[in-house]
Amino acid sequence: MSTPAFLVARDLGVILSGRDVLHGVSLQLARGHLVALVGPNGAGKTTLLRALAGLVESRGEVRVGGDALAALPLRERAKRFGYLPQGHLVHWPLPVRDVVALGRFPHGATDPARLSPRDDEAVARAMQITDVVQFAERSVTELSGGERSRVALARVLAVEAPVVLADEPTASLDPRYQLDVMQTLRRAADAGALVIVVTHDLGLAARFADTVLVMAGGKLAAQGTPHQALSDDILRQVFRVSAYRADYQDSGVILPWAGV
Amino acid sequence: MTVRSNPASRAGAVTAALLVGVGLLMIGSLGVGPVKLSPLTVMDALIGRGGDVPQIIVQQIRLPRAILALAIGAILGLSGAALQGLLRNPLASPSLFGAPQSAAFGAVLIIALGWADVRSYALPVAGITMAFVSVFVLLSVAGRSASLLLLILAGLAISSLAGAATALVMNLSSNPFASLEIAFWLLGSLEDRSFRHVALALPFIVVGAALLLSQRAAFRALSLGEETAQSLGVDVARLRLIVIVGVALGVGGAVSVSGTIGFIGLVAPHLVRPLIGHDPARLLIPSALAGSALLLAADIAVRIIPSTTDIKVGVLTSIIGVPFFLYLIVRQRRALGGGVA
Incomplete structure (x- = not known):
């Protein structure tokens, strides 16, 4: 990434009721990017989002806009993160x-x-x-x-806020609304925000994201461009699927096709 | 500043109307009793004019009672609105959570153990402590989910336990008037209260109300759930603690001079919601005023309704409040059936 990182996580870990749900996550994300956070159910996507926003106790360090999250008062944190939980x-x-x-x-x-x-x-x-x-x-x-x-x-x-964290904002929406929501978030990123979107829709991730983070078992399994992070190997290992791939209107199409 | 006319100004109008209503009920409360006084006589007596007898009746006998009805009704209404805001749950209220019953137990225990007489500050302190314990235990038992069914079941358990404990303490005490006393603490009354009682309860009620009102904005953010409120900068754990302390101070202080007066806290917010909407922050002050109006009216009614012995005001509020509660349950049936609000 050429632009300096705005949100940095170092060796982030979370333990919830005795279970290690997130460990060893390190990230550097810049403003102006739309980041898709994908992974199977229970991979720790929501927990990572909550840890980044400081909504859950975590080990390791989060820095936002150069400041340590832990040292920021609640009000100041709230100005830096727009947090959209599941369920609305x-x-x-x-x-x-x-x-x-x-x-x-x-x-x-x-x-x-x-x-x-x-x-x-x-x-x-x-x-x-x-x-x-x-x-x-x-x-x-x-x-x-x-x-x-x-x-x-x-x-x-x-x-x-400079950082928008959206947890499955497209869940239970019809296709048109899904596209509208992603388009809206894409525009927020283009306007300078760092947008992190949790989604199960690999197609939407590939279509709209600059960066894809793949989580599995509480760890980051891959990160990179959609092309890199959603490779056939990763899809097979992490999601246990194979995918149909194509190019359409200058962007890569990924359609999970069969279990492997 | 852009000021939208709708909800805020409606809340203002409702508040003004409630203030007028409470004022009229105050005058009514000062005029009603064995000696009926006209509103004009009451006004004269209040400012020290007219005969000695009306002055003594109004200023010495009826004014403390009316002030207590005003303050206790207000803190009960405010506590109900605050608990409903905290738990995002229209069935929350101090009496359903056993707070007044527990406070009464605390006060009774102090008296029975002979640690203090009925006009000591030990009473409100004991009441407040027990009220705090009851609300704290309740919220701990029900957990963060604040599910409707859990809260109501836990509240029922706590209020039953506190009521039984109060009766037990009274039974075991050597007090010859035990059964009368039990009636007072369990049913609640404002009869024969003096300015000493006002001094006993009012400071705690005022501090409790101030604590609850200081959190008004947080209740609004909490409309979106605890996690989102946290993400908006609300310290939810601190908010919970402040609300529990505020309710305990107010309700505990009130109960230590009036006994258990139930259901005002449940009913008052529901009376004002249709008028000013559901915004939990805007509901606080109108709910307090509606609580005052309800308790003043009930305390007038017990003096007007012809009966051979005194009707306790707490009986009347329960007789009105319980059917109202049942009506709310019917309306909430779907949520209750699902077990989650």
Whole structure:
């Protein structure tokens, strides 16, 4: 990578209820990149994401923007990471705009009814990018799954953090929404963010990512360009599949085809 | 600053209306009793005009009772709204979690052991300690998932245990008025309270309320779940602790002068939600005012309803509160059936 690394992890490890779910993970990732984090179920993808954001206790070191994560106050961490968990849970029937406005919480905007012009702008922009403006005053609980996941994405984009961590943002979406979400994240990366996306869809990873991280058994099994990291060998060893490959519109197509 | 007219200003209007309502109920509470006083007489007596008798009745006898109803109703409503916000669960409330029952046990134990009389600060301290223990145990038992069923079952267990322990202590004590006392602590009452009782409870209620209100923004972030709230910069573990301490201080302080008054904390937030929406931060103050209004109204009602002996105000709030609770359970049936909120 030519640009300097913004997010650095050294020998990162996590133990959850006595089980070693993540160990020896070292990374150097730069802004302006979309990174796909793939791996079989239980490989530790979500745990890695949480460890990078400081949401789970970990060994090793994480540095973000030159600072040690452990030394950053919560509020400062929150400004640097936009974190989109799985499930897009909202516990109360709040208006969409209020949910998106919570993305400004780390910036001190704790009341969605009283946003500064700067916060208001960020919220409006995030809602525009994700195409949820027409739901602004509706309750999130009235929306379909696809609509709700766009609202969740809008909330994360509203943080305007240099690092976006998205845990399976395309799960349970129809093909069009999957493409829309990936396109949106791709654009966030092009605009200068470091975007890390957990996904099970190797096709989407190959299509949109600059870098692919492959995890297996709590370790990094491979990292590199989609072409390097999703080689036939890796697919066979890590995912136990073979894949159909092709080139279409200047990008590599990978379609898992059969178990091996 | 862009100020949206909708929810914030509606909350403001509702708050104003509730303030007026609470003010009227205060005047009502000062006027109702064996000697009926008109609102005008009450106002006169409050500012030291009119006859000596109305002045003594209003200022010495009824004002402490009304102030306690106001403050205790407020802290119960606020605690309910705060617990519901913390657990993202509309069925959370201090009384369903056994906090008042446990506080009553603490107070009763102190009295029975002869460590302090009923007007000592040892009472609220004991009540607060037990309330803290009960909420802490409950949240530990239910765990981070805060599943509806677990919380309610654990709360039921704790409140039953605390109620039984209170009755047991009273039974074993040599107090000739034991059964009367049991009724007071388990059922709750504001009768014959003096300014000494106000001084006993109010400081704790005020500090508890201040703690809960200081966390209002965090409740809003918590709408998105604990992990997301953490990622937005909320220290969730610290928030939990502050809420437990705030509820324990407020409820423990209240119970040590009023006994167990249930269901205000459950009902109050539900009364204001249809008016101002579900934003857990915006609900806090209106819920407190609704709690005040409910308890003032109930305390007026027990003096108006004709009966041979005194009706305890806690009985009345439970008689209204339990059917309401059942109604909420029916509405939440799907979530309860799944076991997860």
